[in-house]
Amino acid sequence: MGTSGPEGARGPGSLPLCPARGLTGCPGPRARLPLLLTQAPLASSAFLPSPLNGAIEPLCRGRLGHRPHPQPEPSLCCGLCSQGQQRPWGQSESALAATASLGVSGTRDNDPRNGGGPGAMKPVQVVTLWWVLLLVSRLGAARKGSPEEASFYYGTFPLGFSWGVGSSAFQTEGAWDQDGKGPSIWDAFTHSGKGKVLGDETADVACDGYYKVQEDIILLRELRVSHYRFSLSWPRLLPTGVRADKVNKRGIKFYSDFIDALLKSNITPIVTLHHWDLPQLLQVKYGGWQNGSMVNYFGDYADLCFEAFGDRVKHWITFSDPRTMAEKGFETGHHAPGLQLHGTGLYRAAHHIIKAHAQAWHSYNSTWRAKQRGLVGISLNCDWGEPVDISSPKDIEAAERYLQFCLGWFANPIYAGDYPQVMKERIGKKSVEQGLDMSRLPVFSLQEKSYIKGTSDFLGLGHFTTRYITERNYPSRQGPSYQNDRDLVELVDPNWPDLGSKWLYSVPWGFRRLLHFAQTQYGNPPIYVTENGASQKLHCTQLCDEWRIQYLKGYINEMLKAIKDGANIKGYTSWSLLDKFEWEKGYSDRYGFYYVEFNNRNKPRYPKASVQYYEKIITANGFPNPREVESWYLKALETCSINNQMLAAEPLLSHMQMVTEIVVPTVCTLCVLISAVLLMLLLRSQS
Structure with a gap:
């Protein structure tokens, strides 16, 4: 999730942030001006503050629904919490970028939001000065140094905490038409061009993962996950999507061998049944998720x-x-597809997906659970939404609404x-105003x-970033759309x-808040963090991914605080193992711990600095002490310079490989032919 974000977050021609110290080849961060961003994607972060002087700072009185921390100690709260004015950090309010993600919310891997239905906001917005100043002023003057940024909690995770990385079939496997695999909707979508x-x-x-299973398992062992x-590819197992038609035995064998290889390396498989690659024939024949037969x-x-x-698989998503x-x-x-x-198709698809999830859970529960003793859950991605003005009931309601339209849309039916x-109220009311007979x-x-209700043994939670949320009403006459139904604006x-x-900002404190929201909203279910990670741009070939290390350090630490707050978090999956195909962004965004050279036919993998850093977190099961954690960082950056040299030599190696594989055999063949001709001429002259 692959994830997504606002196109408007960066202007045309803006450069990726690659702050690897002492290295060249990547541009530095560009200056930013206050911008009103165009429709932005969302994913979601957390709900809690952070530690102060080595102790975890308690959650202050809530922004959403004013939920108190189970152990309220206002004197230990951050900054202005005791006055009901807590802010997650402090930055210059003059530097506000407003992401008018008017009707779109992004997710894990890549999400520029510039679509929309009738009445949805256009990609370019002309905003009057008073509106920008209003939003800026509402951030308040209380942003002078975030205790959440300043504080870091040193400690370890519970024994048995599970560490991992993730990927999906379509993004990595390749072999799109090999060994009996049928086409998926994403094969059709990408092949159509346009x-x-x-x-x-x-x-x-893609990453040629179908043919590189053993190589990638070696990488997993290096990470010590x-x-x-x-994920399993539905069309690789069922080419038409229908079990009664044909089961592809070669597809079954591929995944069975892969699972066996993982277990042999003491790596637990967590398997996703469906990561977006619906069999194309189900889309053509039935309309895909618009049709209830998909259930x-x-x-x-x-x-x-x-x-x-x-x-062999005990964790299913x-x-x-x-x-x-x-x-x-x-x-x-x-x-x-x-x-x-607009305003209808997504709700209908989601309705059928929720029912399909429930049917799969019941099938496992009634037929397989007693024998296999596994767990079945779902993975939901959401960004954290923080009210712009915590003294404004409208902004608090808008932030709550943002989370309900994002996470609650699927989690609430499953848990409630x-x-x-x-x-139900918002969409129903707007539907009536738009002249419809029903919602x-x-x-x-x-x-x-x-x-x-109750069809989940755990909650899979994906999270990447945070948004500020403020109220904004969109008239029903603008037409039906997801954006208009939410009546809010997303800001960064x-x-x-x-x-x-372009949509992804590092805001670790939001992660703790989101985890707390899930903890309190859904009865503190077992939570597996199923996606969390940072990206870089294709043309930025630095393996010294310092920014990813900082992202991991901050977000994982906020997750540790959430566990200390009482959240029942069982495991963490960083996204992702490899650079891979990032949906509509192609190969332009890179989320992997391992750099993949896509221009080389062999798709070689190169470790980034974050590989060593994440491996140290896993080995230590957290952050034992400041000195040790700092040494991880320095050593990771030292080692990556060697890997950078290897990557720099890649074009030469590719050229030598081409010479070896193509030129040399061709020359040898020509030599044999010439020798044969000369021999024939010699024999003829002697006769």
């Missing part, structure tokens, strides 16, 4: 996977980031049996509510460190 993917790139080869999260087809597919792999799948596939059209069914009340948000029957502070993807 500028749907940056550079008209495809994932036909406890688990590896990957049964997915149930049959899930049952096949439980039967084939469940004796039904869907990865279904919100982005629904929104970008059926609202903005930026993802396969590329439909723009129905959509969030705010979604655009589908309705669960009483039987369906009972069937769906330009002082936040920005990373390779």
Whole structure:
């Protein structure tokens, strides 16, 4: 999640942030001006402050719903908390970038949001000065040094905490038409051209992971991970998508061998059933997730996977980031299948996805659980939404609404049996105002509510960044759209460190807040962090990814604080193992711990500095003490310079390989032919 973000966050021609110290080849950060960003993508961060003087700072009285910390100690709260004015940090309010993500929310891997339906905001917004000044002024004057940035908690995670990395089938495997695999909607989407993917790139080869299983397992062992999260390709197992048609035995064998190889290396497989690559024939014949028949087809597919792999797989994820799948596939059209069914298609798709998830869970629960003793959950991505003005009830409500339209949209039916009340009320009211007889948000029957409620053994939570949220009402006459239904604006502070993807800012404190929100909202379920990571741009070939190290350090530390706050977090998956195909962004964004040279036919992998740093966190099971943690950082940056030299030699190595594989055999063949001709001429002259 692959993830996504606002295109407007960076101007045309802006450069990626590559602050590797003492190294050349990557431009530094550019200066920022206050901008109103165009429609932005979202993912979500956390809900808590951080440690002060070696002790964890308690959660102050809540921004959303004014939820108190279970151990309220205002004297230990950050800055202005005791006056009800707490701010997550302090930056110059004059440097505010407003992300008018008017109707779009991004996710994990890459999400420029510039689509929208009738009435959705256009990519370029002309904003009057008073509006910008109003938003800036509402950030308040209380931003002078964030205790959350200043404080760092040294400690370790619980024994048995699971560390891992992740990937998805379509983004890494390649071999798109090999060994009986059928086409997916993403194969069709990328092959159609028409500028749907940056550079008209495809994932036909991607990382060539289908043929590099053993090589990639060596990389996993280098990282010392406890688990590896990957997805199964539905069309590789069922070429038509229908179990009754044909099961591809070569696909079954591929994944079975892969799972065995992981277990042999003491790596636990965490398996996602569906990461966006729906079989194309189901889309063509039935309309894909717009059709309720997908519920049964997915149930049959899930049952096949439980039967084939469940004796060894004990952690199943039904869907990865279904919100982005629904929104970008059926609202903005930026993802396969590329439909723009504004204000209706995404809700209908999500409705069927939720029911399909429940059916898969019940299938496992009734048929396989007693024998296999595994767990089934879902992975939901969300950014944290912080009210711009915590003294404004409207902004507090808007931030709450943002989270409900993001995380609650799927989590609430699974944990409470129905959509969030705010979604039902808002969408229903706007639907009536738009002249419709019923709400655009589908309705669960009483039987369906009972069937769906409780269908998760754990909550998979993906998170990348944070947004400030403020209230803004969009008239119903603008037409139906997800953006207009939410009635809010997403903002970013330009002082936040920005990373390779245009939507992605490093805001660690939001992660703790989001984890606390999930903890309190859904009854403190077991949580696996299923996606969290940072990117860089394709043309930035630095292996000394200092910014990713800082991102990991900050976000993992906030997760540690959340555990100390009482969140039931069982494991963490960093995104991702390899640089890979990033959906509509092609190969322009790189999230991997390992750099992949896509221009080389062999797709060689090179470790970035973050490999060594993450491995040290895993080995220590956290952050033992300041001196040791600092030594990890310095050593990682020292080692990466050697890897950079190897990467710099890559063009020469590729050239030598070409000479070896093509030129030398060709010359040898010519020599043989010439020798044969000369021999024939010699024999003829002698006769």
